[in-house]
Amino acid sequence: MSWQVAYALKSILETPCVTAAENLRGDAIKITAQSRPDTIAVISDANFIDVALARGYHQQYPEMDFLCGYRKGAVWDGAAIKYLEGHKIGWGNGGTLTSAVRADDVKAAGHKEFFFSDRLIRQLRSVTFIEREFDRIHSVTLADGRKLRIGMVMEYEPTAEAVRNLWDRFGAVDVVWNINPNGKxxxxxxxxxxxxGCKVMKWDELKALLKGR
Incomplete structure (x- = not known):
């Protein structure tokens, strides 16, 4: 049994509604919870999850309900996210999986660190087009024709290093968005x-920018 499957099983078994969890085969586990259908989750140890990896897991485990990137800081490519969502497969980290099992929405779940921030952008009428390049990078087109590339950072109080690391890893952005609701x-x-050459801001500032205020 791989290290990530062993850790995932231990964590899942501590979830209150879960009555059983077992290694199905390879990187796949089966989760049984009260008053819910069984969940088949694939637990990946990859640092970067691209569409080829996501498709490969799906072919290997066609019954997969959820793909879990278990490594802390694992990055998801936008094409992988689009593939999984298109096939009604949930995706995200270990915390996303346990939350989704409790909420009984495993197949619709998205990475819990970025889910609500992604939804905030998509609810704005001033945003007419969104390309999700990575789990934390969105390129958006606004109704007035402006285009912005937005990067998300989750740290409670992002430092200069966090801003530079995002820029170095994912390229130039127009906005670094501190998505932690409790920090600044x-x-x-x-x-x-x-x-x-970018702005570091919270949601209220970003919302005003996206609305052209």
Whole structure:
């Protein structure tokens, strides 16, 4: 049994509604929960999940309900997300899986760190087109024709290093969005953004920008 499957089983078995969990075969586990259909989740140890990997898992485990990227900080390519959602397969980290099992929405679940932020953008009428390049990178087109590339950071108080790391790993962005609802970016992070040529902001500022205010 792989390390990530062993850890996932231990975590899942601690979930209150779960009555049983077992290694089905390979990287797949079966989860049995009270008053819910069984869930088949595939537990990946990949640092980067692209569409080829997602499709390969789906071919190997056609009964898959959820693909779990178990490594902390694993990055999901936008094409992989589109593939999984198109096939009604949930995706995300270990916390997403346990939350989805409790809520009985495994097949519709998306990565819990980015789910609500993604939905906020999609609810704005001023946003006419969205390309999700990665789990945390959105390229958007606005009704007035402007185009913006937005990167999300989850840290409670993003530092200059967090801003630079996002830029270095995913390329230039127009906005670094601090999506942690309880925190705010440090002054050093804001200054690092200015040096790079982007704005570091919270949702209220971003919403105003997207609406052209």
């Amino acid at each position: 970016p440090t002054q050093k992070a804001i200054e690092a953004g200015e040096e790079l």
